[in-house]
Amino acid sequence: MLKSLAGIPILGSIWFAGAKTTVTAKHEREFLLEKLNIKAALPPATGPMSGKPLRLGIIGFGIRGEQLCRALGFATKEWLSEMKQAAEKNRHDTRLSEFLAQENLNVKITAVCDVFDVHAERVVDSFSTADNPVKRFTTHKELVNSGEVDAVIIATPDHWHAPMAIDALQAGVHVYIEKPMTHTISETYTLRDAVRDSGKVLQVGHQHRQTQSFLAAMDIIQKQTLGHVSLVQTNTNRNDDNGAWQYDIHEKASPETIDWDLFLGTAPKVPFNKEHFFRWRKWWAYGSGLSGDLLTHDYDRINCILKMGIPKLVTASGGIYTHRDGRNVPDVLQVNMEYPDFSTGSSQPAGKEKGMTFVYSATLGNQFDRPTYLMGHDATMELGNVISIYADARSTRYADMLNENRIDPEIPIYQYNPLANATDAVTSATAKYFANKGLMWTYRDGKRIDSTFLHMREWLSCIRNGGKPSCGIDEGFEEAISAHMAGLSYKLGRAVEWNPEEEKIVARPGEDLDAILLANE
Amino acid sequence: MFTQNLHTMKSSGFTTGQNTSLVLLRILIGWHFFYEGILKIYNPAWTAKGYLLSATFLKPFFTWLASDSVIHIVDTLNIVGLLAIGVALLLGLKIRWAAIGGILLLAFYYLAHPPFPGFEQGLTEGSYWIVNKNLIEMAALVVLYQFPTYAAFGLERMLSRNRQNTIAG
Numbered sequence: 020m021l022k023s024l025a026g027i028p029i030l031g032s033i034w035f036a037g038a039k040t041t042v043t044a045k046h047e048r049e050f051l052l053e054k055l056n057i058k059a060a061l062p063p064a065t066g067p068m069s070g071k072p073l074r075l076g077i078i079g080f081g082i083r084g085e086q087l088c089r090a091l092g093f094a095t096k097e098w099l100s101e102m103k104q105a106a107e108k109n110r111h112d113t114r115l116s117e118f119l120a121q122e123n124l125n126v127k128i129t130a131v132c133d134v135f136d137v138h139a140e141r142v143v144d145s146f147s148t149a150d151n152p153v154k155r156f157t158t159h160k161e162l163v164n165s166g167e168v169d170a171v172i173i174a175t176p177d178h179w180h181a182p183m184a185i186d187a188l189q190a191g192v193h194v195y196i197e198k199p200m201t202h203t204i205s206e207t208y209t210l211r212d213a214v215r216d217s218g219k220v221l222q223v224g225h226q227h228r229q230t231q232s233f234l235a236a237m238d239i240i241q242k243q244t245l246g247h248v249s250l251v252q253t254n255t256n257r258n259d260d261n262g263a264w265q266y267d268i269h270e271k272a273s274p275e276t277i278d279w280d281l282f283l284g285t286a287p288k289v290p291f292n293k294e295h296f297f298r299w300r301k302w303w304a305y306g307s308g309l310s311g312d313l314l315t316h317d318y319d320r321i322n323c324i325l326k327m328g329i330p331k332l333v334t335a336s337g338g339i340y341t342h343r344d345g346r347n348v349p350d351v352l353q354v355n356m357e358y359p360d361f362s363t364g365s366s367q368p369a370g371k372e373k374g375m376t377f378v379y380s381a382t383l384g385n386q387f388d389r390p391t392y393l394m395g396h397d398a399t400m401e402l403g404n405v406i407s408i409y410a411d412a413r414s415t416r417y418a419d420m421l422n423e424n425r426i427d428p429e430i431p432i433y434q435y436n437p438l439a440n441a442t443d444a445v446t447s448a449t450a451k452y453f454a455n456k457g458l459m460w461t462y463r464d465g466k467r468i469d470s471t472f473l474h475m476r477e478w479l480s481c482i483r484n485g486g487k488p489s490c491g492i493d494e495g496f497e498e499a500i501s502a503h504m505a506g507l508s509y510k511l512g513r514a515v516e517w518n519p520e521e522e523k524i525v526a527r528p529g530e531d532l533d534a535i536l537l538a539n540e
Numbered sequence: 541m542f543t544q545n546l547h548t549m550k551s552s553g554f555t556t557g558q559n560t561s562l563v564l565l566r567i568l569i570g571w572h573f574f575y576e577g578i579l580k581i582y583n584p585a586w587t588a589k590g591y592l593l594s595a596t597f598l599k600p601f602f603t604w605l606a607s608d609s610v611i612h613i614v615d616t617l618n619i620v621g622l623l624a625i626g627v628a629l630l631l632g633l634k635i636r637w638a639a640i641g642g643i644l645l646l647a648f649y650y651l652a653h654p655p656f657p658g659f660e661q662g663l664t665e666g667s668y669w670i671v672n673k674n675l676i677e678m679a680a681l682v683v684l685y686q687f688p689t690y691a692a693f694g695l696e697r698m699l700s701r702n703r704q705n706t707i708a709g
Contacts, residue, residue, distance in 0.1 A: 022693050022694075023694060026567070026630045026693070027631065029567065029571070030574065030626075033574050033575050033578065037575050037579050041578075041583050045582075
């Protein structure tokens with residue numbers, strides 16, 4: 020009898036042990052989640068896309084301009100056939116099907132302006148329909164004053180951003196402008212005035228403001244999960260030519276196909292130079308290097324969560340250490356932004372904690388993945404498309420739970436992954452860099468969505484239904500000024516100070532800050 | 541007398557030591573399966589999706605198993621399989637069926653992340669080349685299939701005795 024039934028108590032014991040282990044773990048998790056009370060809520064949906072189709076003008080149809088048009092629902096014939104082939108080759112490549120499934124934003128592209136014939140003609144050729152031929156304009160002024168557009172997308176080199184946006188706003192045209200919002204300090208103020216005077220909607224192209232995990236991160240900060248954050252660490256690590264702005268030079272580029280003088284605009288007059296045209300990000304005359312091009316992404320990611328604004332003091336240093344190819348913007352750059360009065364809240368005696376440093380550390384000669392960290396007295400948040408929070412072993416807020424061994428500093432107390440176990444087809448190293456930072460895609464209802472699409476949709480909804488865009492002129496002003504302070508500090512080799520009362524970057528007697536910022540040496 | 545014959549026949553004339561070792565092996569494997577099943581049934585968030593999607597071998601097949609329309613069936617079958625095999629081995633019921641089922645389940649686990657040279661191993665608690673613990677557990681189940689221990693320990697010992705008693709009665 021014993022030999023027949025002895026299995027039953029063993030079975031019962033295992034059952035009990037397994038159930039107890041799992042249920043206890045579950046209760047611990049629930050207890051912790053209840054304590055943290057983080058709500059990863061979806062943002063309110065943007066308004067309907069109904070009414071008459073909005074008429075859009077495209078100013079600049081290079082790499083980014085083409086991406087922005089796709090987010091609006093317009094892909095070139097070349098891209099469509101390339102994606103069709105890619106999908107046939109690899110059925111996990113869903114770029115085409117995702118593009119086709121995208122919601123119709125009820126817009127039409129009526130006008131284009133690009134100094135390179137090939138780019139402008141591609142827009143006319145791909146997006147013209149029988150009842151809506153796309154008109155090409157030589158200058159942006161003609162385009163915004165043509166009466167043919169309600170809104171424009173500006174995706175030109177940096178030195179053209181503000182002049183074009185200002186002209187558009189003065190013509191009563193809404194603006195979607197790529198980052199960095201401006202190229203000089205003075206035009207940052209002029210653009211802000213133009214937005215305020217026109218009452219039109221301006222959205223700066225920081226699409227990560229739509230990223231779902233960042234919305235969860237805002238709640239995490241509000242609930243004081245991290246305690247007093249004294250250090251934020253952000254990074255750029257890239258190690259490929261594309262990531263270092265060594266873009267392809269088009270075979271048809273020539274003084275005949277490119278309106279060189281128009282490209283130069285206010286930039287110093289130099290003879291026709293294909294490299295300057297296609298790889299403009301490498302020169303201060305047209306671009307802003309790491310501080311304007313990539314620091315702005317990281318700065319705005321954090322500013323959207325912490326709303327820390329313009330730093331009191333910025334120091335930067337770096338050099339051209341990995342791509343000595345004639346460029347004059349640095350490819351290794353370290354920036355420290357000081358916020359002596361900022362606090363995310365404190366779990367310690369009042370007055371003990373105050374102030375924060377935002378660090379941006381970048382190299383274009385190594386692509387080791389360094390996560391973004393927000394480091395607080397009570398916990399550290401690792402931020403990307405996925406969020407992980409680790410309690411600090413010396414935390415005040417979690418001291419009891421740490422003592423009771425209910426929290427292990429090595430194991431995240433909270434993890435937020437909008438799409439666990441997702442397999443994404445990410446193509447290039449640069450694309451992967453952006454995707455990991457939550458700069459390319461986000462998730463809604465478990466589905467991958469291009470965050471640029473959501474950002475555009477929000478802008479269009481503000482135009483149609485009213486409301487304030489998430490990256491409007493105030494956010495753009497903070498982004499541009501902070502980036503310019505970093506560029507200035509790099510050039511001056513000293514700390515650059517912000518005077519918040521006067522809303523001015525502090526210049527020493529005789530210093531022309533814009534001239535220093537744009538100087539090509 | 542007849543009972544004695546049946547008993548001897550079922551236990552294939554093993555010595556007590558042999559019988560005890562086989563029963564011990566059976567209980568340990570049953571224990572392992574049953575505990576894995578219990579943990580999963582008490583954790584509603586558990587799914588094999590991650591394991592299947594990260595498969596390094598026969599990827600299209602495992603990715604299909606992880607697809608939205610199939611994964612629920614896979615998860616349910618896995619939990620039911622683990623529990624049923626565990627119960628059968630612990631209680632000594634249908635040992636041969638349980639052994640076959642166990643071998644099948646383990647074959648899935650083994651093939652999704654096989655320790656073949658040149659295949660990424662992910663996190664393991666030891667070092668393996670072709671042979672890993674899944675494969676060894678499969679081999680142990682082959683042994684249990686070949687040498688079932690119904691008569692030595694378990695419910696079927698009682699059932700067969702009852703049947704015998706009825707016949708004798």
